[in-house]
Amino acid sequence: MLKRIIPALGLLCLSMNLQAATYQYSGAVKPGGYVLGTLTDCQSFELNGIQAKCAEDGQFVLGFGRDRQGEQTVTFTLSDQSKVTKTFDLGSREYDVQRIEGVEKKYVSPPKETLARIKNDNKQIGAARNVVSTLNGYKQDFIWPAQGRISGVFGSQRVFNGTPKRPHFGLDVANKTGTPVISPADGVVTLAHPDMYYSGGTLIIDHGAGLTSTYIHLSKIDVAKGDVVKQGDLIGKIGATGRVTGPHLDWRINWYSERLDPAFWVPAGGNQPQ
Numbered sequence: 001m002l003k004r005i006i007p008a009l010g011l012l013c014l015s016m017n018l019q020a021a022t023y024q025y026s027g028a029v030k031p032g033g034y035v036l037g038t039l040t041d042c043q044s045f046e047l048n049g050i051q052a053k054c055a056e057d058g059q060f061v062l063g064f065g066r067d068r069q070g071e072q073t074v075t076f077t078l079s080d081q082s083k084v085t086k087t088f089d090l091g092s093r094e095y096d097v098q099r100i101e102g103v104e105k106k107y108v109s110p111p112k113e114t115l116a117r118i119k120n121d122n123k124q125i126g127a128a129r130n131v132v133s134t135l136n137g138y139k140q141d142f143i144w145p146a147q148g149r150i151s152g153v154f155g156s157q158r159v160f161n162g163t164p165k166r167p168h169f170g171l172d173v174a175n176k177t178g179t180p181v182i183s184p185a186d187g188v189v190t191l192a193h194p195d196m197y198y199s200g201g202t203l204i205i206d207h208g209a210g211l212t213s214t215y216i217h218l219s220k221i222d223v224a225k226g227d228v229v230k231q232g233d234l235i236g237k238i239g240a241t242g243r244v245t246g247p248h249l250d251w252r253i254n255w256y257s258e259r260l261d262p263a264f265w266v267p268a269g270g271n272q273p274q
Contacts, residue, residue, distance in 0.1 A: 063255030135208030200241020
């Protein structure tokens with residue numbers, strides 16, 4: 001299982017009685033990382049204000065945003081309503097500064113007449129990510145959605161034409177327009193928009209348990225909202241739509257509102273042609 005890069009096995013002590021619940025987990029325990037685990041009799045849990053449910057078999061997935069660091073405590077509720085706590089030490093992480101020139105001025109400082117459009121785009125994206133389903137695509141070993149050169153990494157501070165902007169929350173794969181983009185795991189399409197202001201052709205897939213993946217700057221979208229997709233299915237084509245300086249796929253992963261690093265979900269080098 002290539003993406004389960006930090007396996008561990010241990011015990012969680014219940015805070016309300018003297019019993020013990022066994023658990024196991026794997027993932028990337030660091031800023032931008034995630035944990036995929038199983039806890040005996042787990043019903044639900046809370047992390048950083050996010051309330052989530054465990055699957056019937058006690059399996060759960062959770063994520064740590066870009067700027068989370070140090071100790072992060074998860075509180076689990078078991079089927080008998082007793083509590084279990086687990087603390088993960090993420091440490092800290094440094095991010096690169098990425099300077100990008102040649103961006104159209106309207107994308108660096110958007111004109112006032114575009115603000116309503118941008119607000120509506122963000123509303124649609126937020127709704128597409130704020131889904132709670134029992135899909136189980138998140139349990140799969142993810143595959144790369146496209147082949148090409150890595151041109152941008154998660155978390156880097158972006159400076160457009162000398163103007164500092166928000167960090168980059170995706171993983172960029174550069175290739176020519178029309179390069180196939182496939183689904184890295186099973187899921188259901190929750191957004192398929194041909195032309196958003198910043199992101200151009202935009203697609204979002206729900207993989208279950210609050211985990212979604214996003215694909216932007218697409219030149220073509222080959223699925224529609226509500227479509228069921230399987231791992232490896234064609235979902236779109238790389239493009240240069242929205243705020244870009246060249247054709248590439250910007251691939252993102254969210255656990256609810258937490259932005260995760262896609263690089264932790266796939267084997268290194270899998271973006272290269274075989």
